[in-house]
Amino acid sequence: MAKLEKLSCAKHFGGTLTKYKFKSSVLGDLDAKFNVFLPSSSANGKVPVLIYLGGLTCTEDNAAQKGGFMRDAAAEGIAIIFPDTSPRGAGIQGEDDHWDFGTGAGWYVDATHPQWVKHYQMFTHVAQELPQVIEAAGLPVDFSRQSVLGHSMGGHGALVLYLTSLLSGRNVYRSCSAFAPVCAPSVAPWGIKAFSGYLSGGVEEGRDKYDATLLIGRVRTPVDILIDYGTADEFKHQLNPGLFIDAARKAGFDETQVRVRGQDGYDHSYYFVATFAPEHVKCKRRLPP
Numbered sequence: 515m516a517k518l519e520k521l522s523c524a525k526h527f528g529g530t531l532t533k534y535k536f537k538s539s540v541l542g543d544l545d546a547k548f549n550v551f552l553p554s555s556s557a558n559g560k561v562p563v564l565i566y567l568g569g570l571t572c573t574e575d576n577a578a579q580k581g582g583f584m585r586d587a588a589a590e591g592i593a594i595i596f597p598d599t600s601p602r603g604a605g606i607q608g609e610d611d612h613w614d615f616g617t618g619a620g621w622y623v624d625a626t627h628p629q630w631v632k633h634y635q636m637f638t639h640v641a642q643e644l645p646q647v648i649e650a651a652g653l654p655v656d657f658s659r660q661s662v663l664g665h666s667m668g669g670h671g672a673l674v675l676y677l678t679s680l681l682s683g684r685n686v687y688r689s690c691s692a693f694a695p696v697c698a699p700s701v702a703p704w705g706i707k708a709f710s711g712y713l714s715g716g717v718e719e720g721r722d723k724y725d726a727t728l729l730i731g732r733v734r735t736p737v738d739i740l741i742d743y744g745t746a747d748e749f750k751h752q753l754n755p756g757l758f759i760d761a762a763r764k765a766g767f768d769e770t771q772v773r774v775r776g777q778d779g780y781d782h783s784y785y786f787v788a789t790f791a792p793e794h795v796k797c798k799r800r801l802p803p
Contacts, residue, residue: 515650521547527588529553531578540643541601542633548597548644549578552654555591562659563593564795567640567668567675570704571618574598577665582788586795593655595648597640599668604633614704615711621699622671623724625712634712637724641675641686661689663794665787666749667704669695673726673739673758680733689738691794693787694747697758698727704752727754727761730772739772740797742790744780 516536523532531551538546555561564587566577577583578596587594600620606629609616620636645657664672669692676690699705700721709720721728730737739762743755755774762772780786 516647518647518651526551527553527584529556529584529588531584533574536647538601538639538643540635540639542604542635544601544603544633546598546601546639546644547574548595549574550596550648550653550655551578551584551587551594553588553591553593556593556654560654560656561591561593562661563595563655563657565640565660565662565672565675566594566596567622567662567664567671568596568599569664569666569668570599570614572599572668573618576784577787580784580788581665582784582791583795586792590796592795595644595655597644600636601633606630606633612707615707619667619708621667621705621708621712621724622674623708623712623720626714626719627712628714630712636671637675640671641679657686660687661691661797662687663691663693664695665693666782667696669693669741670697670699670705670724670726673697674724674729676739677726677729677733677737678723680735680737681729685735689740689797691740691797692742693790693794694743694749694753694782695726695741695758696752696754697741698725698754700725700728701757702752702754727758730758730767731761731765733765733767737767737771738797739767740794741772741774742777742786742794743775744782744786745776746779747782747786749782 521533625634662672679686713719759774
């Protein structure tokens with residue numbers, strides 16, 4: 515198992531925010547970085563954990579610095595893990611040519627296209643490798659009590675990880691929430707571009723494996739999903755929350771299981787995320803024990 519190398523550590527709301535890196539076999543032996551916030555209560559044993567997935571162009575630092583999550587996570591005794599949004603330094607032709615594809619835009623899929631398959635395995639990196647490496651390192655995080663959260667591209671990733679877990683019968687995550695997620699990427703320009711590039715089966719493969727609006731219709735077990743988006747979001751045409759809520763209601767999930775809320779006047783930025791971050795940290799099934 516890969517060993518963690520500590521890059522930095524800062525005291526934060528009584529706990530610690532630490533950056534690590536490790537050699538990721540899933541990402542083709544590239545270095546992978548992440549931040550982890552541990553509340554002070556982790557000194558007494560393992561704590562529940564929230565996985566935060568970032569949006570386009572982000573690194574492991576953006577939400578850790580600007581998201582506004584840690585005050586409430588410290589108060590509730592919850593750890594937060596902030597992975598990166600893509601592999602870095604793969605050296606693939608074209609990976610740095612576009613802000614919405616390649617570096618900083620891994621889309622939380624496992625690439626199947628030959629050009630990208632060696633390094634761009636972000637679904638497996640986040641869902642399997644990262645928890646395994648953290649557990650092996652002995653960090654006081656309880657992955658039997660984990661939830662997943664994301665913003666924009668990361669909101670898409672959070673929904674897909676959560677719903678895929680339910681469909682597999684493993685029920686890895688207690689709950690899922692998202693800020694301005696790309697709910698139906700197979701009909702959104704961003705998602706079409708990502709699926710067409712990363713997947714050998716293109717949009718059709720992406721629709722089957724990584725489109726939350728399609729996945730929610732296959733789930734037959736209870737769900738706990740909260741989605742917030744801003745009514746003034748300049749990327750609202752990429753998000754399609756209406757398609758997701760329609761699919762969820764058609765599948766029989768009412769507003770107690772799938773909550774989708776338009777927040778008046780808010781945009782796509784971290785000002786929006788930070789405003790509603792406390793409520794997302796405190797989602798009912800995330801709290802200890």
